[in-house]
Structure formats: structure tokens, C-alpha cells
Amino acid sequence: MKKVYGGVLEGIKVRTITIETDISQGTPNIIIVGLADKAVSESKERIRCCLNLIKFSIKKITVSLSPADIKKTGAALDLSIFIGIISEKITLDFEKFIWFGELGLDGKIKKSIGILATCIDAYQNNKIVICSVDSELESLPYCNYIFINSIFEIFTNEFIEKCNNFQIIHRSQDISLVDKINKLLNTNINEDILLKYNLTDLYNWLLQEFDPFDHIYEQDMGKLAIILSAIGGHHCLFVGPQGVGKSLLCKSITKILPPLTQNELLESSTIYNISQEYLSNNRPFRTPHSGCSLAALTGSAYQPGEISLAHNGVLFLDELPEYSPNVIESLKVPLEEKKIHISRAMIKDIYPANIILLASMNPCKCGLYFTKKCICSKNYIQKISAPIIDRLDMLIILENTFTFNKTNYFNCHRNIFKSYIKKKHESMIISPEVLHTAQNLINKHHLSLRSLDKILSLAHTFACYENMDISIHHVYAVIMLRKAIK
Numbered sequence: 001m002k003k004v005y006g007g008v009l010e011g012i013k014v015r016t017i018t019i020e021t022d023i024s025q026g027t028p029n030i031i032i033v034g035l036a037d038k039a040v041s042e043s044k045e046r047i048r049c050c051l052n053l054i055k056f057s058i059k060k061i062t063v064s065l066s067p068a069d070i071k072k073t074g075a076a077l078d079l080s081i082f083i084g085i086i087s088e089k090i091t092l093d094f095e096k097f098i099w100f101g102e103l104g105l106d107g108k109i110k111k112s113i114g115i116l117a118t119c120i121d122a123y124q125n126n127k128i129v130i131c132s133v134d135s136e137l138e139s140l141p142y143c144n145y146i147f148i149n150s151i152f153e154i155f156t157n158e159f160i161e162k163c164n165n166f167q168i169i170h171r172s173q174d175i176s177l178v179d180k181i182n183k184l185l186n187t188n189i190n191e192d193i194l195l196k197y198n199l200t201d202l203y204n205w206l207l208q209e210f211d212p213f214d215h216i217y218e219q220d221m222g223k224l225a226i227i228l229s230a231i232g233g234h235h236c237l238f239v240g241p242q243g244v245g246k247s248l249l250c251k252s253i254t255k256i257l258p259p260l261t262q263n264e265l266l267e268s269s270t271i272y273n274i275s276q277e278y279l280s281n282n283r284p285f286r287t288p289h290s291g292c293s294l295a296a297l298t299g300s301a302y303q304p305g306e307i308s309l310a311h312n313g314v315l316f317l318d319e320l321p322e323y324s325p326n327v328i329e330s331l332k333v334p335l336e337e338k339k340i341h342i343s344r345a346m347i348k349d350i351y352p353a354n355i356i357l358l359a360s361m362n363p364c365k366c367g368l369y370f371t372k373k374c375i376c377s378k379n380y381i382q383k384i385s386a387p388i389i390d391r392l393d394m395l396i397i398l399e400n401t402f403t404f405n406k407t408n409y410f411n412c413h414r415n416i417f418k419s420y421i422k423k424k425h426e427s428m429i430i431s432p433e434v435l436h437t438a439q440n441l442i443n444k445h446h447l448s449l450r451s452l453d454k455i456l457s458l459a460h461t462f463a464c465y466e467n468m469d470i471s472i473h474h475v476y477a478v479i480m481l482r483k484a485i486k
Contacts, residue, residue: 006080
């Protein structure tokens with residue numbers, strides 16, 4: 001009895017399923033055992049049609065899916081079950097392959113949710129994936145898959161030869177771009193660090209010339225907060241009247257965020273592939289509506305939520321108090337742990353949630369809270385709980401400006417990328433004097449102990465941006481950003 005391998009999704013990862021088949025005399029029937037859900041159980045009708053197409057004599061066929069105590073979901077096991085039944089007719093080393101795809105009644109192989117996660121898991125286990133030609137696998141930095149259009153190709157000598165001689169191919173990079181990037185940035189970033197990125201995409205992004213804040217007048221403190229968020233992944237809340245530029249500032253971060261590394265692109269693409277959404281090479285920027293439910297934000301048993309879709313990118317919540325209180329409170333654990341736990345009956349999934357949280361809000365319903373003209377209730381800002389506020393790195397108050405001055409931030413994305421690399425790959429060194437100053441400021445402003453870590457991390461980011469060591473100046477500056485002291 002030959003064993004064939006398929007895969008089913010568990011969260012954003014794939015569990016390898018072993019398919020064993022027994023063909024015996026008896027009433028023609030296909031029996032699938034191993035805790036299969038409705039979609040898997042229905043696959044026997046699709047498989048029956050495909051067996052008829054290749055003139056395979058159907059007898060009593062028993063298919064076992066193991067581990068037997070794990071629930072099998074989705075139609076991606078169609079192809080592997082089909083191959084298990086006809087395995088005696090194919091000369092292949094089935095230990096090397098994972099068969100992943102849904103069968104059509106005409107014998108066509110259709111793409112299935114989770115193909116990207118399957119390829120990643122197969123690569124880690126030195127296996128090759130056989131899947132549909134419609135699978136979108138461009139984000140993989142290696143080629144460990146063989147495309148197949150229909151079940152009829154399986155019996156061709158060309159396909160058998162391709163499978164037997166297949167070798168995993170890694171997509172090459174243009175190493176000469178490392179020197180060009182360092183020359184453009186006037187720096188000497190280690191080659192191993194730059195090779196984590198797609199060098200072509202990174203170089204093209206750095207070559208661009210633009211001012212990310214060209215459309216925003218004044219608001220230099222807000223612009224600095226966005227820059228620090230991009231460099232250090234800090235969370236920020238903007239408070240100010242309508243029309244002051246809160247949303248424009250938050251959306252401008254997409255222009256200065258460094259490109260995704262190849263590993264980050266794989267992680268994010270896997271999540272989007274499971275959600276059946278498209279992800280460009282840019283970092284995710286998610287803006288869920290204020291009416292979104294708790295499940296839409298955090299995710300469900302088989303579907304990542306907006307927090308996970310923003311993984312390695314930005315989650316922007318516009319007019320924060322308008323969101324349901326339980327939705328806002330659900331952010332507490334993901335902001336600290338950078339992952340989110342989903343627990344349902346017999347199902348426990350962990351979704352990644354390494355996000356930058358940007359939020360904006362009016363100070364009150366009429367937006368005139370900071371003036372004597374406010375005519376509405378003053379408890380609008382109290383809808384945001386203290387634990388959520390404490391988990392934010394910066395709280396910025398923006399006011400209307402009646403001047404049209406601009407600070408020049410032309411090509412600042414290059415300096416931001418250098419600062420981002422320095423922040424990520426250099427350890428934080430804090431002098432006793434800086435630590436003592438930070439502790440005194442914590443006591444003076446009655447901040448929590450969590451705030452001490454956030455202030456020191458923010459000071460480190462500010463120092464990286466200025467290409468300096470952490471000083472008292474940086475601590476005082478980030479206290480201004482955290483408490484919005486004017």
C-alpha cells in the first residue's frame with residue numbers, strides 16, 4: 001500500500017495529511033474515514049467522476065486520512081485522494097511530493113486556499129508540491145512546485161520525468177545592487193542584511209524622489225511621529241479637530257515604510273492567500289470601518305482578521321471612539337504579544353499580529369474641545385480606556401494652522417531606511433544618566449512602568465533617526481511626544 005501526502009490548513013500553517021487507500025471486492029463505493037468535514041466528504045463524488053474519465057474500474061475503495069483525530073477541512077485534499085486511489089498506476093517516489101488541489105468534474109485541477117502555506121511547509125520538509133497552474137506563487141523566493149493543468153497530464157512520460165528529475169530552484173538576486181544601494185545611501189550596510197530584501201524592489205524604491213508630506217502644511221510634530229513610527233514600529237494616536245490632517249498624516253506612512261523583506265513578504269502573502277485577497281509588494285495598510293465586528297478585527301477559526309491582515313504593516317483606526325468598546329479592548333494582547341490567539345470548540349489557532357497601530361480621533365463630538373466654544377459632552381475621549389492609552393507610544397495633539405509653511409522632507413525615505421536598519425540591527429545602549437532622567441520623568445508625569453520601556457525604545461528610535469547615541473535630549477523629546485505636552 002502506497003502512502004500519498006496532502007495538506008490541510010490550521011490557522012496560517014499547513015498540517016501534512018497522510019492518505020492511505022484500500023481497494024477491495026464489494027459494492028462499488030468510496031468511503032472516506034478520518035474526521036473529514038462536509039467539503040472533504042463531498043470530494044468522493046468529484047473523484048468518482050474523474051475516475052470514470054480515465055476508465056478506472058471503481059470497486060470498494062476505503063480512504064484513510066491520518067492523523068485520524070484532526071478535523072480535515074476544504075477541498076484541497078481532492079487531488080491527493082485521487083492520486084492515492086490510482087497510485088499503483090504511477091511510477092513515482094510519493095514520499096517526495098505533496099498533492100494539493102481541488103478536482104473539477106472535467107478533470108481540471110483548480111487552485112485551493114492555502115497553496116502558499118503548503119509550499120512553505122513543503123520547502124521546510126524538503127518536499128515538492130504538485131498544484132494547479134492557477135496558483136499564485138510569485139512571492140516565493142524559490143521554486144519547489146510543479147504545475148499541473150488536469151489529471152490527464154499525470155499519466156504522461158513528460159510529467160513523470162519532470163517529477164523524477166525535479167530540483168528546487170532558488171531565485172537569484174543581482175548582487176551588484178548591494179554596492180549601488182550603499183552608494184546611494186552613502187553608507188555601508190552589511191550585504192547579508194540587504195540580501196533579506198528583494199534587491200531590485202528595494203533599489204527602485206530608494207531611487208524614487210518625493211516628499212511624503214508634500215500635501216500637508218505645518219504639523220511638524222505629527223510628521224515626526226509618523227517618521228518614528230515607520231522606523232521603530234511605534235503605535236500612535238492623533239487627537240485634533242476635523243480637517244486638521246490626522247488621516248492624511250497616517251496615510252502618508254505608506255510612502256516611507258521600508259519594503260518587506262522576503263520572509264515578511266512570505267508571511268503576509270500567506271495570510272492574504274488564505275483570506276483570498278491580493279497583496280502587493282508594499283507593506284499592508286488596513287483601514288477597517290468603525291462598524292466592524294470583533295470577529296472581523298481579530299479573526300475567526302478559519303479566517304484571519306484585520307489585525308493579522310495588517311501583519312508587517314499598519315492598522316489604521318480612524319475616529320477611534322466610534323469603534324465598539326470590545327473591539328478596541330481586543331487590541332490589548334496583540335499590541336503586546338504581536339500575535340493573536342483564537343480559541344473555539346476543538347480549535348485553537350494563533351495568527352501573527354506584528355502591526356503598527358495608528359489611530360485618530362476628534363477630542364469631542366464637535367471638535368472644539370480645546371477651545372471655549374465646545375458645546376457637546378466632554379466624555380468623548382473617555383471612551384478610550386487607560387490600558388489602551390498606556391500601550392500607545394505617542395499621543396499627539398494637532399491643532400488647526402492658519403499658515404501654509406512646509407518643512408522640506410524631500411527624499412527623507414532614504415534616511416528613514418538607514419535609521420530603520422540601524423534600529424533593527426543595533427542594540428540599545430543606555431547610559432545611567434539617561435536612565436535616571438527617564439525614571440524621574442516617569443515619576444513626575446505619573447506614568448506606568450510600561451511607559452519607561454516605551455520611552456527608552458522611542459528615544460532609541462529618535463537617536464537612530466538623528467544618527468546619534470541616546471542622550472537626555474532624546475528622552476525629553478519623546479516625553480513631549482508621548483504626553484502631547486505643548
